[in-house]
Amino acid sequence: MKKVFLINTNTEKSPYPVPPLGLCLLASSLDDNYNVKIYDGVFDEGTHLISELLTFDPDYIGFSIRNIDDIVADRQVFYVDKIISDFIEPVKKVTSVPIILGGSGFSIFPEELMVRTSADYGIIGEAEESFRYLLKCLDNGGDISHIPNIIVANSKTSENIFQYIYRDIAKLKFSGIDRHIDFRPYVQRGAYSIQTKRGCSHGCIYCTYPVLEGNRFRMRxxxxxxxxxxxxxxxxxxIMFEFVDSTFNDPEGHAEAICREIIKKKIKIRLRTMGINPRHTSEELFNLMREAGFTQIDATPDSASSTVLEKLDKGFNREEIEKMALLIRKFDLPTMWFFLFGGPGEDEQTFRETIDFIDKFVNPDDLVYMTAGLRIYPKTPLYSIAVDEGKIKPGQSVFYPPVFYFSGTMEKPRIDHLIKEASKTRPNCIPAIETSPPPEMMKEAIELRTNKNLNEPMFRTMLRIRKDWMKKGLL
Ligand code: B12
Structure with missing residues (x-):
């Protein structure tokens, strides 16, 4: 059997370390025909990469590239240099077997990453099938030109290379992350990722999800x-389980059906999810979520101004966000809220509308992240808007330095100032620039949780310490 070595290049541990679900699914899809091993770089950060690679002696090497930058305009953390210096370059020094790239970050910027890394091949988008075909062709010297969404080194790609193929994900083997990697280091702060579907039929103007997963929901x-x-x-x-779908409660009824099946199992588990769509929330959904084991959620309305919501094409309105907020309070579901300021249509009035929403509807024990500026990604409506408004040139690469959109009606310094002011008087509101807490704060939180045997979500513990530090003048 030929051997495939898959490398997770992600070392980010904020807001918490995430296991490489995509690589585990690829490994499952190959393991009948190949001997597959995953090197998980999250905690090892490349230290034992070369020794493991040499011992395994693979025929093919795949690198997963997840994060490009951290989407915070002022921090501008750019992951790619470290991915190349700590993972790709050392591997290339010791072997000349074919190198194949993939992953969500790679799929957003394939051309740029092929050039920067000098990899042999890249696969854009979900890759269970294409990767298998590619390896088969490389095994037999077959023609790879018919394989969809593949990029070959030094070949010029066309804009249309990426064609979404709506594969049936019900047929995939979701055989368990911990069967492929050591899950233990993720237990304390991380979560076991569960994907319930692929695709997103919403049209939020800045979002890459429809680009990455296609714009139709395909459910398990x-x-x-x-x-x-x-x-x-x-x-x-x-352990904690986390749903990693674009939005958890879409299409209508799917989340309810999942909760019902979990409830039938009568198991005591903790669940969390990002992306709750306010439009499809209801008493019934929240009831089921509570019963199934949800202990926290992320709410990402981006804005609470109807004007901005419409411009962002969010597909829901202020009333629907208010309804969701009331349900969150009624069911006492700890929530992290995310707002993005500075998009098209943002001005002093719309900013105030969102702050007014936070004051009236958000539980002060819940966290509110406030981000300034929208990351511009290729193939999104926001990219075209930025071109039309002369903020970027047609065809311009927005890979590096990362490019952010700020509306002409409210420029960055003003938004930064307003966010700072809002957060001064609201201890639960945190500017995105401060979202990586100081290590001492994290240490104190872990100690407090252990000593007091706290079961609450980590963000509630952090918030408690943050309020305390603010009172003591430490922040
Ligand atoms: C869920 C999610 C989160 C959750 C993760 C929870 C968890 N337990 O995993 C949370 C909210 C914590 C999170 C945080 C962050 N995220 Co996030 N996240 C996602 C999301 C929505 C899904 C990721 C996922 O699990 N997908 C499911 C798996 C199965 O898909 P996959 O990994 O892409 O793998 C498939 C393919 O990519 C491919 N593939 C993967 N690897 C390889 C390798 C090879 C060789 C090949 C051939 C193919 C291949 O095949 C796989 C199977 O089909 C994506 C957007 C998206 N729709 O993809 C953003 C996304 C990955 N996140 C992103 C970012 C930036 C972040 C943060 C840095 C944000 C921040 N500042 O906090 C952090 C980083 C966290 C960390 N520690 O790394 C960006 C990355 C791109 C970029 N701009 O850099 C994305 C793409 C969203 C976006 N803005 O476009 N995230």
């Missing part, structure tokens, strides 16, 4: 999802 069966959770729970005990 709720029974299969509940089985995966039950089995992982049996193997790993009381």
């Amino acid at each position: 069966s709720p029974v299969g999802i509940a089985d995966e959770i039950e089995e992982a729970h049996k193997r790993l005990g009381e």
Whole structure:
């Protein structure tokens, strides 16, 4: 059997370390025909990469590139240089087997990354099938030109290279992350990722999800999802599970069906999710989520101004966000809120509308992240808007330095100032620039949780310490 070595190049541990679900799915899709090994760089950060590679002696090497930058305009953390210096370059020094790139970050900027890394091949988008075909062709010297979404070194790609293929994800093997990597280091702060569907049919103007996953929802069966959770729970005990879909409660009814199947299992688990769509929230959904084991959620309305919501094409309005906020309070579901300021249509009035929403509807024990500026990504409506407004040139690469959009009606210094002012009097409101807490704060939080045996979400503990530090004048 030929051997495939898959490398997770992501070392980011903020807001918490995330396991390489995509690589685990690729490994599952290959393991009948190849001997596959994953090197997980999250905690090892490349230290044992070369020794593991040399011992395994693979025929093919795949690198997963997830994060490009951290989407915070003022911090401008750019991950790619470290990915190249700590992972790709050392590997290229010791072997000449074919190198294949993939991952969500790679899929957003394939041309730029092929050039920077001098990799042999790259696969854009979901890759269970294409990767298998590519390896088969490389095994047999077959023609790879028919494989969709593949980029070959030094070949000029065309704009249309990426064609979305709506593969049936119900057929994929979701056989368990911990069967491919050591999950133990993720238990304390991380979560076990569960994907319930692919695709997103919403049209939020800045978002890459439809670009990455296609603009139609393709669902797994709720029974299969509940089985995966039950089995992982049996193997790993009381861990946190996190749904990693674009939005959890879309299309209508899917989230409810998943919760019902989990409830039937009668297992004691903790669940969390990002992306709750306010439009499809209801008492029934929140009831089911509570019963299934949800202990926290992320709410990402981006704005609470109807004007901005319309310009961002969010597909819901202020009333629907208010309804969701009331449900969150009624069901006492700890929530992290995310707002993006400075998009098209943002001005002093719309900024005030969002702050007014926070004051009236958000539980002061819940966290509110306030980000200034929208990252511009290729192939999104925001990219075209930025071109039309003369903020970027047609065809301009926005890879590096990362480019952010700020509306002409409210420029960056003013937004930064307003966010800072708002956060001064609201301890639960945190500017994105401050979202990586100082290590001492994190240490104090972990100690407090252990000493007091706290079960609350980490962000609530952090918030408590933050308020305390503010009172003492330490922040
Ligand atoms: C869920 C999610 C989160 C969750 C993660 C929770 C968890 N437990 O995993 C949270 C909210 C914590 C999060 C945080 C962040 N995220 Co995030 N996240 C996502 C999201 C929505 C899904 C990721 C996922 O799990 N997908 C499911 C798996 C199965 O797909 P996949 O990994 O892409 O793998 C497939 C393909 O890419 C490919 N593939 C993958 N690897 C390889 C390798 C090879 C060789 C090949 C051939 C193919 C291949 O095949 C796989 C199977 O089909 C994506 C957007 C998206 N729709 O992809 C953003 C995304 C990955 N996140 C992004 C970012 C930036 C971040 C943060 C840096 C934001 C921040 N400042 O905090 C942090 C970093 C966290 C960290 N520690 O790394 C960006 C990355 C691009 C960029 N701009 O740099 C994305 C793409 C969103 C965006 N803005 O466009 N995120």
